[in-house]
Amino acid sequence: MKLEPIVGRYAHIGEQRVYFEEAGRGIPLVCLHTAGSDGRQYRAVLNDASITQHFRVITFDMPWHGKSSPPAGWEKADYRLTTGAYTGIIMEFIREMGLERPVVMGCSIGGRIVLDLALKHARELRALIGLQSGAFVERYYDAAWLDHPEVHGGRACGAVAYGLMSPLSPEKERWETVWHYMQGGPGVFTGDLYFYQVEGDIRSRIGAIDTSICPLYLLTGEYDYSASPRDTEAVAARVKGAKMTVMKGLGHFPMSEDPEAFLGYLRPVLEEIRRA
Amino acid sequence: MIEKLEPLVNDNPTIVRWGRGMNETFMVELGSEQYLFKVSDGKLAVEKGPFVMRSWRFAIRAKAQCWEKFWQNPPAPGWHDLFALLRRGDVKFEGDQRVLMAYLLYIKLVLAAPRQA
Numbered sequence: 226m227k228l229e230p231i232v233g234r235y236a237h238i239g240e241q242r243v244y245f246e247e248a249g250r251g252i253p254l255v256c257l258h259t260a261g262s263d264g265r266q267y268r269a270v271l272n273d274a275s276i277t278q279h280f281r282v283i284t285f286d287m288p289w290h291g292k293s294s295p296p297a298g299w300e301k302a303d304y305r306l307t308t309g310a311y312t313g314i315i316m317e318f319i320r321e322m323g324l325e326r327p328v329v330m331g332c333s334i335g336g337r338i339v340l341d342l343a344l345k346h347a348r349e350l351r352a353l354i355g356l357q358s359g360a361f362v363e364r365y366y367d368a369a370w371l372d373h374p375e376v377h378g379g380r381a382c383g384a385v386a387y388g389l390m391s392p393l394s395p396e397k398e399r400w401e402t403v404w405h406y407m408q409g410g411p412g413v414f415t416g417d418l419y420f421y422q423v424e425g426d427i428r429s430r431i432g433a434i435d436t437s438i439c440p441l442y443l444l445t446g447e448y449d450y451s452a453s454p455r456d457t458e459a460v461a462a463r464v465k466g467a468k469m470t471v472m473k474g475l476g477h478f479p480m481s482e483d484p485e486a487f488l489g490y491l492r493p494v495l496e497e498i499r500r501a
Numbered sequence: 502m503i504e505k506l507e508p509l510v511n512d513n514p515t516i517v518r519w520g521r522g523m524n525e526t527f528m529v530e531l532g533s534e535q536y537l538f539k540v541s542d543g544k545l546a547v548e549k550g551p552f553v554m555r556s557w558r559f560a561i562r563a564k565a566q567c568w569e570k571f572w573q574n575p576p577a578p579g580w581h582d583l584f585a586l587l588r589r590g591d592v593k594f595e596g597d598q599r600v601l602m603a604y605l606l607y608i609k610l611v612l613a614a615p616r617q618a
Contacts, residue, residue: 365584365588366584367598370598370602375599375603376599376603380519380605380606381603381605381606383606384605384606384609385605387606388582388583388584388609389582391578391581392575392576392581393575447578448578448579448581449578450578450579450584450585450588450589451588453579454578
C-alpha cells in the first residue's frame, strides 16, 4: 500500500462547510479548480515532492463542489457564481486559514478570477498564476442543456469536459478528469458558467492590473478552445509585465489531464516565485 | 472516411457503451454529401444520401475540408473536438438539441472514430 502525503479536512468558513486538501510546508500555494469540478484536479501538484518541500499546497472545493456543502436552502434557487462571491470566498478562505501572502493559482474560471484578485488584492498576495486565463468567453453553446431533466447532467458535463482536453494527453488522466465532471451536482457547472460566459466579463478592467505589486504568470494549453492561447495573449497584451507561456500538447485542464507535462511548466514558475 | 465508420464504432465496446439506450437517426453532412446515422442501442448503421424527405432528430453540418482537418490523427489544436468546431463557427447543429446533448459523449466519440482508421 502507498499512502499519499495529502491530508483532507473540513473548515467552517462563515456559514459554509468547506472541504480542503493540503500537503507540504513553506510558502502557501492556494489552487482553484475549474467550473463544475473540484480540488482533485490538483492531485499531482499536491503529490509532487519537489514542490511540497518549499510550498504548502492547499486546494479547497468551492461551496457546491466536491465535498463542500451547498449553503442551507440550496434547493430553493438556482446556483449562480458571480465575481463578487467568487473573490469573496477565496479571500475569506485565505484569511480564516491564516495564510500569509499566498500564491494563488486558478484554472479556467480560476484563471479568470486571478485577474480580479490581481486588481483587488494584489498587496495581500505573493504571486498569481492563471491557467487557461481569458478575460471573457462569448457563449458558443447553451449551458442550460447541462442542467435539464431530460439530459443526464453527469454525462453531458463529462462530454463537454472531454472535448476541452488535448488528444495527446494520457487516456487515464483524461478519463479521470471526465469522472470529476460527471460527479458534479445538478446545475453547478451551469452556475459556474454563468460567471464564465455572462457576468464575469473583466475585459474593461484588466488594463489596471499592476504586476509590480503582484507578479502574474499565465500558462495556457494549446489545445484549449474555451480559453485559447489567443484569448490569453489578449490578456497578456493588456497587462504590462504578465509572463505568458503556451503549454504544448495540453488542453483546458493541464494539471489534471497530463500532470507530468504540466509539472514541467509549473516547477520553473514556482522556483522563480520562491527566489523573488 | 465515413464508409469505414461502422466497424470502427460497432467493434469498439467503449463507444457502443456510451450509446446504450440511444435509438435515434441523425444526419451528418460533409458539404453537399449527406449521411444518415441510424443508432440502435449504441450500434451504428450509416446510409449514404442524397435523401428526399427523410426524417432525422438532429443534423450536424460542416464543410468537407473541415471534417478532413477534424479527422487528422492527431488533429491540430482547434480541430480536435466537435465543440471546438462549434466555437470556430465551422459546424452547425439543427433539430432536436436536447437529444444531441443527451448523447453528446457518444456522438463525439463516433464522429472522431475515423481518426483510428
